[in-house]
Amino acid sequence: MTTKEIKKKCKGRPKCFDRQEALEKAKIMFCLYGYQGTSIAQLTDAMGIKPPSLYGEFGDKEKLFIEVLDYYYAPYKEEVSRIFKEKNSTEATFKAIFNLSKGFHTQGISVGCLIVNSSINSYDEDTLIGAKLKAIHDENESTLYKRLEQGKKDGDVAADVNTKRLSRYVSGILAGAAIIARGQKSTDAVTDLLEQGFESFQILIKA
Amino acid sequence: MTTKEIKKKCKGRPKCFDRQEALEKAKIMFCLYGYQGTSIAQLTDAMGIKPPSLYGEFGDKEKLFIEVLDYYYAPYKEEVSRIFKEKNSTEATFKAIFNLSKGFHTQGISVGCLIVNSSINSYDEDTLIGAKLKAIHDENESTLYKRLEQGKKDGDVAADVNTKRLSRYVSGILAGAAIIARGQKSTDAVTDLLEQGFESFQILIKA
């Protein structure tokens, strides 16, 4: 007996929508118009549900957005984790990460990165959203940092490299790529930035 | 007889506010809360005027914002122009530009860059604001590109350097710095990104 079949055995009227599909639609809207720029009416239209269903399922707009942030970040996180396991050298690992960003921003109509976009508008850490965004950014930068430190142990990152500074450099370039992708909508500009960024990364880990 | 004295000789009730001071206050509000996030009520409170005065002077919220964008961009443009005249080498010129960004984002409470912030929310070129932002970005990138081309003629940028790619690289890092400054509010992170960025720039123009 699956979980879904167990779920069906409970009392009350069953839900008319799929939670994940609803999150997916909400994600698209927030990516396009941002947190402030997306109204509940727009969300309910896109999700195919009525306001009471949205509030019943997700609490309020802010809580829904935070759920969407996790839902958005999870695949990226998994992909980076996969790259870490798959690739051996530090250079190949970061090449794959730069390529991940390039692929993400250059196929289809790019709307940038929801995390980066949101950090512009909800930059106050005192808010739930601000704290969540800060946590995601810190986790990402820390992941890059740890991989560079590992590279030092493995010997393919030079001993005198400032790994903290370099992780912030990579993080900054990835953020810049997201901005350029959304603001300029030029795949060439994104590609140039990331390729030049990786080229310099190759040099920087060697000295 | 000055222009202001001539202005005083016209009919009608004189204005109770200074146009530039009003723009300055509007700039602060838009920098803090963005275009969508700043209401007319917030603007009029900060500017010390009532809505009819705002609409009489600036047209509407969108036109005011576009004026603020120009007002915001002008000093940066002048400063870059001054650097171009002052510095001789390409390296010293770009060092000064990276430092300009560093100084801007690391003194006081940084709110990032109004141009970059706005390009997240008003990224559609079909709007007046989107077109203005695109124009400013293109002008800035073009300025950097031309200076790199000049460097090739002067001989302090290697002949085989892809100047277009490099200008996009610099532009991307400056955008990234603005994002980090606003989102992370860490002066160290901004400094690391810009210093590492300039360090790699030094290498990249030599080969």
Add this chain to the structure above:
DNA sequence: GGATTTTTGTAGTGACCACTAAAGAAATAA
């Protein structure tokens, strides 16, 4: 079948949004 539980759709809530009509106030012109 009737009671209970949960979700649904309808139809709103007060608050705030960008913006403005209208009249008073302050200057010049005659």
Add this chain to the structure above:
DNA sequence: TTATTTCTTTAGTGGTCACTACAAAAATCC
């Protein structure tokens, strides 16, 4: 002084915001 012009202030406009009270609908439990 009176008329004209321009700006200011007051007091709103309809529209949209996030959010919700309420009752019908659809399931299970007894």
